[in-house]
Amino acid sequence: MKKNRFADKGSLPVAYDLRNEGRVTPVKDQNPYGACWSFAAIAAAESSYLTQFGGDPNDPNLNLSELHLAWFAYEEENKGFKKLPRDILNQGGTNTKATATLARWTGLVAENDLPYEEPFSPDKTASEYPNSLHLRDAFYLYGWSQPDSVPERLGNDAWKRLIMENGGLSIAYSHYKKFYSPGEKSFYNPKGEVGDGHQVLVVGWNDNYSKNNFNSSDLIPPPKNDGAWLAKNSWGTDWGEQGYFWISYEEWSLKEGAVFRVASADKMYDHNYGYDDLGWCETRGVDGVEKNKGWMGNVFTAGSDETLKAVSFYTTAANASFELRVYKGEGAAPLFSNLVSGQDGVFPFAGYHTVDLDVPVSLSKGEKFSVVLKMTTPGYDYPLAIEKNIAWYSENAVCNPGESYFSSDGDTWLDGAYEVGEYNLPDPVNACIKAFTLKAPELGEAIESAYFEPGKPYRGTVRLANIKGVNVTNADVTPANPAVWSALPSVTLSPNNVFVVAGTVNGNSDVLNTDLNLVVSVDLGGGVLKALKRGYTLMKKLPFEMPLTPNPSSAKGGAPYVGRLTVSGLAYSEVASVNVVPSSPESWSDLNASFIVSTNPDDTDVTIKGTPLPGFTSSKLMVKVALRDGRFATETYTLTETLPTPPEPEPTPTPKAPAVPTRAEGWAIRREAPDAEGNSLVTLTTTVTLYGEPKSLSVDTAGFVADSLRYGLYREAVQGLSVAEEGQSEGHFYELRVTGKVAKAALNSAAITAVKINGHNADIPSGGLKLAEMKPESPIPPSPKGKPVGGGGCNTGTSAIAVFAILALALCRKKD
Structure with missing residues (x-):
């Protein structure tokens, strides 16, 4: 700071x-x-x-x-x-x-x-x-x-x-x-x-x-x-x-x-006890001789093993003094039998204050404790800040019996839930007092690793949890049977609050397991010490390892689950029992485990049966295999939700290739008189069948004058619009029209060499479709009703029918 x-x-x-x-x-x-x-x-x-x-x-x-x-x-x-x-x-x-x-x-x-x-x-x-x-x-x-x-x-x-x-x-x-x-x-x-x-x-x-x-x-x-x-x-x-x-x-x-x-949340406290969620709603005095003095207290119940580190409250005037006391034990609330912490002070400003206890208080889960305050406000007769139900302000205030207490002399106390106000009407109130705790430090449940090999150095670690505001002052480890150790175990504290236990079990010993007791002394603050004790069992290294995952590794809510673990190298005769414990017992029905001989007589199968309840998403299962010699192995597995198999997508049918006449007699030709340069304008037409939308079209020719070629697909010019074929979607007739100029000398050799529609190449003969072999046709109207399908492009307009409006297949000009 x-x-x-x-x-x-x-x-x-x-x-x-x-x-x-x-x-x-x-x-x-x-x-x-x-x-x-x-x-x-x-x-x-x-x-x-x-x-x-x-x-x-x-x-x-x-x-x-x-x-x-x-x-x-x-x-x-x-x-x-x-x-x-x-x-x-x-x-x-x-x-x-x-x-x-x-x-x-x-x-x-x-x-x-x-x-x-x-x-x-x-x-x-x-x-x-x-x-x-x-x-x-x-x-x-x-x-x-x-x-x-x-x-x-x-x-x-x-x-x-x-x-x-x-x-x-x-x-x-x-x-x-x-x-x-x-x-x-x-x-x-x-x-x-x-x-x-x-x-x-x-x-x-x-x-x-x-x-x-x-x-x-x-x-x-x-x-x-x-x-x-x-x-x-x-x-x-x-x-x-x-x-x-x-x-x-x-x-x-x-x-x-x-x-x-303010202060950083991760450096403050883990739990906030209080009844005044709406804070200081009203200021109260008491009917004592000295009206500027009053007592109030709150009784709380510890929700876990924790340490009371601080208390907060309001002062209603400048230069208010407080006498803070914390009680535990038996007796009438709020003055329980044991005074466990206390301190006094003065605040120059009215407001909300947090007081760190000089002597923190160790609490056990379910233990009642009280925070009691004597408040004095010089020159002001209303020393106590209270919460109460006030219309259109603090209507969510709730005052329950056995929580807040008030006194005019510090000896006789009244439960705030039974307070009365004007006209002798009920007027319940809460004392504005909060208590802040930290989770109690604790040693980890397991030692890693739990297995030793006789004659080889052993090294295991134990983690110290909930160390916020805690200092380690001493640590010691004691073996239950020192005789089996050739090098007695010792303990040191490494970074990240991990205790390292090291020693060597006698190589000549046939011991299968041995116990250790780890004792750690911690300072909770203010010189308040607490001893943490936990015992650990070390076992001789097992000749097998638990499998990594069960089969199957997923389950479905509401459906019976049967999973199997094959433990290789573990004979059925060596097993004493198996057990399974879920992380969330409320998520399972009839969960149990059993063991049988595997298909390999040197292995054992562990079967897990149970029904996850509807709404199941995931669960951890701890499986313990106990051996007849007293050793055991544990492994925790995660089962996830079985997701429904998505349906196979419907196969996308391969569209049938467009049908284009591949013989010259299937095409018609109309020839105009030669122009001044001796070139004749020719119009070639044929009927094609498409099984789908027309998306692309290209036509290659031989013998045409450069830059004169144009082509397009027309629908309305064809009277019969559809044809049905077995196994195919409905086909549609289109007129394929190609126009261009051909020199008089090239009329006998000019040809259509390639037609490609929607990526499909028509099976045109290698020599092409000769114009000279096409069927001559009478002149056709210069502006037919059928226009290119789609819109725009070259010198054509938008289609008169909007059957396929996505792609324009207009007449196109091609350079030879």
Whole structure:
């Protein structure tokens, strides 16, 4: 953590800007919703992290999600604040709502996980987004800067110190457009007129900022004194001075300010115990002699073996003192019989505070413990922060018996679930106290490897889990039978919290197994030691190995599964028993294992039978084979879901080749009179049959004048449109028409040499189809009704029929 930049508490700079120290993240844009409160709180959290731990303000890993906070403050199941009848992101909020939400570990997730963009709606629950940071503290200041407050300058100084030492300050004020000066990028409302509630982040100040920079006139007088706060808005960089503006020290509507101190989630705690998901809803006093003193406590039940490391609560006024005690054992709640931890302190600011215990508390699963607080608020008669059901605010608050307790003297306690309010009506309340734990450190269940070879050095490893906040002080290993060891086992701690056990079993020993006891002493913090003990069995190396996978390795939900493992080298007579244990017993019905002689008498088959329940996707099965000599082998297998076999795709029929006449007499020729150059225009026609859409056409010729050849397929010119053949889709008749010029001298030798339709070559004779052998035809109309199929190309138009509109087979010109 960075040291205080201003050790001299009497020294404050005239001007200050967090941006100059890289302690502010870039300006963002809340458009199109009224989520300013979330943007201000998240900006304060980002600034707090940069202030405490340093880093790059532009680091995407530090960019937090405003959407997660704004959405789940209201939409987290059974925990959200009451919604008004309008869009979730237009509900509005406050620093106290932000604190309550962040304190239940909601709202500090990465922007990349839930960005502020369309569709502005999460697709997962709040807890399914991993936290990047956790809230530790929120310091509150109220109304310090109002122009008539006393002492005004003292209030300003308190805000300044919070900013310097903790980062940006989330503030609320009343924004009224007519009091904003676009030229000077400044705001001052002297008249007390109420505008729209708005929250921004204060990142600095300037005592010499001129009072004349504010929008003033005869109707709007300027502030009495110079001085202004520098604020980061959430309306994008096109607004103000790249997203920043100035607010006069004398702005009447500055109602609240809050600093949000955070820490990295992976370095904090594993579990958050608390009943006040909606946080500080109301302030309570007690009916004691000293009304500024009160007691409250929460009773929790440990969900696992864990260590209580910290406690959080609210102080309702500045300079509040606390006396914190933790109890376990028997007796009446909340003062159980054993006081196991305690410490006292004072907080200069009202707000939310996390206290790390000087003496952590070791807890066992199912064990009850209590956190009890005595709160004292000098000059203020309401020392206790409580959560309760308030209409249109905290209607999700639930107060159960046996959880929260209150007292006016620390001796006589009342269960908060039975609290009564006005008119003697039930008014249940929760104490705003949370407890934070870490999972208890534990030694791994298995030692790797569990097998030794007599006379050879043995090396095994044991992993220490849940080591956050833990220091290892000592480790020792003791063999159950030292006589079988020629080199007694020893233990060392290697990196990554792995214990290495080494030794040698006597080579002359016929021992099949031997036990080890590993004892590790760890410091949980504050000198609190805990001994971790676990025994391990080492076995003489087995003459076989378990197979890698069962057959089959997949199963189907709702259908019986029968799998087989063939253990090579393991005789049936050596097996005592087999057993199978699923990782999720609730996913299986009638799961069991048995063994039989394999087809090879030196092998054993292990059969696994059971029925995975419907909805099965995967499961781990641990199979244990126990031998008659006391040794055993285990292996864990993963069964996956049997996926349905996709149907074989229908074979794609091979289209029949187009039928093109391959004899000259199947073609007709029409010849025009020679032109001035002696060339005759000829038109060749024939009928072809296509079994599919016409997609491509090419015609090769011999003896034609260069650049004169054109050809195309026509459909409407043919009267009979279809022909059916067995096993084929319906065929269609087309007229193939070829035109071009032929010199008089070449009329007897000119020929069609090749025709290719849809990639199929017609079986034209090697010498081609001679024009001289084609059937002469009478002249045909120059513009037949049938036009080329498709559209465009050369000098033809679009087809009159739209049967095949995908591809144009227009008349084409070819160079010889």
